[in-house]
Amino acid sequence: MKKLLPDLIAILAFIILSFAYFFPADIEGRILFQHDSVAGVGAGQESKEYRDRTGERTRWTNAIFGGMPTYQMSPSYDSTKALNWVEKVYRLYLPDYVVLTFIMMLGFYILLRAFGIAAWLAALGGVIWAFSSYFFILIPAGHIWKFVTLAYIPPTIAGVVLAYRKKYLLGGIITALFIALQIQSNHIQMSYYFMFVILFMVGAYFEDAYKKKELPHFFKASAILVLAAIVGVCINISNLYHTYEYSKETMRGKSELKQEGPDANQTSSGLDRDYITNWSYGIGETLTLLVPNVKGGASSATLSQSEAAMAKANPMYGSIYSQFPQYFGDQPWTAGPVYVGAFVMFLFILGCFVVKGPLKWALLGATIFSILLSWGKNFMGLTDFFIDYVPMYNKFRAVSSILVIAEFTIPLLAIFALKEIFSKPEILRLKENSTGIIAALFLTAGVALILAVAPGAFFSSFITAQEMSVLKQGLPAEHLAPVVANLTEMREAIIASDAWRSFFIIIVGCFLLFLYQQKKLKATFTLVGISLLCLIDMWTVNKRYLNDEQFVPKSKQAEAFVKTKADEIILQDTTLDYRVLNFIGFPNNTFNENNTAYWHKSVGGYHAAKLRRYQEMIDHHIVPEMQETYQAVATAGGEMDSVDASKFRVLNMLNTKYFIFPAGEQGQPVPVQNPYAYGNAWFVDKVQYVNNANEEIDALHNILPTETAVVDAKFKEQLKGVTEGYKDSLSTIRLTSYEPNRLVYKTSSAKDGVVVFSEIYYPGWQATIDGQPVDIARADYILRAMNVPAGEHTIEMWFDPQSIHVTESIAYAALALLLIGVVILVLTGRRKLTEKSDVRNK
Secondary structure (H helix, E strand, O other), X not given: OOOOHHHHHHHHHHHHHHHHHOOOHHHHOOEEOOHHHHHHHHHHHHHHHHHHHHOOOOOEEOOOOOOEEOOOOOOXXXXXXXXXXXXXXXXXXXXXXXXXHHHHHHHHHHHHHHOOOOHHHHHHHHXXXXXXXXXXXXXXXXXXXXXXHHHHHHHHHHHHHHHHOOOHHHHHHHHHHHHHHHHHOOOHHHHHHHHHXXXXXXXXXXXXXXXXXXXXHHHHHHHHHHHHHHHHHHHOHHHHHHHHHHHOOEOOOOOOOOOOHHHHOEOOOOOEHHHHHOOOOOOHHHHHHOOOOOOOOOOOOEHHHOHHHHOOOOHHHHHHHOOOEOOOOOOOOOOOOOOOOHHHHHHHHHHHHHOOOHHHHHHHHHHHHHHHHHOHHHHHHHHHHHHHHOOOHHHOOOHHHHHHHHHHHHHHHHHHHHHXXXXXXXXXXXXXXXXXXXXXXXXXXXXXXXXXXXXXXXXXXXXXXXXXXXXXXXXXXXXXXXXXXXXXXXHHHHHHHHHHHHHHHHHHHHHHHHHHHOOOOOHHHHHHHHHHHHHHHHHHHHOOOOOHHHEEOOHHHHHOOOOOHHHXXXXXXXXXXXXXXXXXXXXXXXXXXXHHHHHOOEOOXXXXXXXXXXXXXXXXXXXXXXXXXXXXXXXXXXXXXXXXHHHHHHHHHOOEEXXXXXXXXXXXXXXXXXXXXXOOEEEEXXXXXXXXXXXXXXXXXXXXXXXXXXEEHHHOOOOOOOOEOOOOOOOEEEEEEEEOOEEEEEEEEOOOEEEEEEEEOOEOEEEEEOOEEEOOEEEOOOEEEEEEOOEEEEEEEEEXXXXXXXXXXXXXXXXXXXXXXXXXXXXXHHHHHHHHHHHHHO
């Protein structure tokens, strides 16, 4: 127990720090009102109601975008129940927000302990990793999955380290467990990025083993880690497989539409090259690692909110400054910079000189690799290579987020540097290490000093091209130059203020090291001083982006879903299945909110991975039709009888039975019933086969969907080649039973015919007619269609992919392997303890 005391104290310190940061919101039960989190609640409401009612999960919801799988809406599988329990234990059942900072510190602490770093130094490492600004920016943005995935990456790498340090079984188990937790956290992009870090580190261990002639050990450890990775992946195979399958049909899958001009700039993944690189870190912006506000800070903060900027403001132009953001970097928008700590950067650069061995080069290489790729469109040679040739790289957007690698490697090498300093203080003497000390001082304190006294030395302009365009359009010519000059002076002041701050932090840190080297300060007090310095530095920066004022009472989230009068009126309609289209805030809000989905089945919605074909329908048909509809209904004063229904045929085929419009001076929501909606399904007279996606989506401009179904020729066999359908006034089909994942229809017709269903087509839906399996075809670009024989029949459709049952079996087998490994580890550990006890007794 005495041996574990330092670790227990470190864990307790992490808990105290986590509670302290979020105080008093954490003890008052207040929450962050986050768009993504609120949107998730709205999108998942139908699935939640289904589970509450039946005790089962649905893998499909009709709540948003007409219908889509729930694979990427808080994915959950029965096989992960045991993993969920382990995760709760690891998190010590701490409250929301508090637990996030805690697991971020704990994970890095575990990694450093795996390296054999002393508990007190490892605790400092946990703090400087966890308090990197990016993580605290993720929390209010609602990117919790990304945050948790990042928190589980250091302990995953700890398992790798242990395996290569010849603790094979323990390393394998830890690797498998935290890979499983990572994947369960459902942010594959972060896990993918850190595969590069692991490859850099494995290369370092290979070099070390080669030099020491221990290659058999290296290959043994590598084989165990590969097996551990397979186990960790297989525990989450249900999530991974269905995410992979789903991605093919989403924005991350390749479009079947053939584009021309700028729109043809698509990668093999389906993501446009411009879309992938839209959020690219500026080359000069990289200095935020050292000086947080080197590009102004956050886009959400205006110049008028900066004391440093307003001290330089010209009162004549005061009204302008509340309209300009502090941020003036290369990204379209940012919630804040990536800052790793000024003194941490000093230690990192010093570590490049004082730390020895291949691992140092691996960490330095990974850091440079991360920075270069984060530049994205600002460094397209390397970016194009990775997009075109490195597997999966083109599946992810926001390349700036690869800087998380640098956020990991910089504090890790910084701690290694401190370890060297505390074990060999003489390396701080100029005689011993003049190059390293001078380089570290110049590249950190020196750069900060230059930024403080002459920001223009690094940046030629402090105003973006977009801002300059706005100023030219909005200001008289004689005022343009004075405003530009004053804006430049204000932004220079923001940079200088933070640069002086970083400079003095580095000077204080170096002074502490100097006192230690001169033996005027003990190692313990030096470590405490550095810890306080780094904590205060990073804590105060993080409070700019996540502070107590952002927390609101829990009731605020519930208010987001308060039922409006419009909702109440629509919900009086007890028809089994219809859709609602919300025009409030159109065009931006319709596809950026899930409040509508909380109460209704929405044509719009918000989700980062919507079906690609539906997005293409939004672009080609739905948005243009919404514009036409909005104008037509407004002109008619809401009297739908006088509205031309041909203006919104796609909305009608989506069975959009209600529109919600803003009315009155305050834009109160008012429901308008659409009498032209086609209903749940209908027979058609004709099937028009087309050769490709372009012909299919274009044909919808020219056909009446109730008369003609447009079908890609690849589905001709499913419809038995029918070109002439059959329908008359007696041909009927009606929905008799509705669940999000199961639909039942009754049909009656005198002859065989083709039915189009107002349901979104997706592979995996199955159907029967009177219990006999039948094929489902795709019609009208996004809907389902079926060949139905004459007579009266019962059609049943359901979504319960067989693949889920197969992957769940694999997951349970992987869990069993992990459990067997844990049992073996415990038994061998007990045996060793018994043997040691026997030796002592003798």
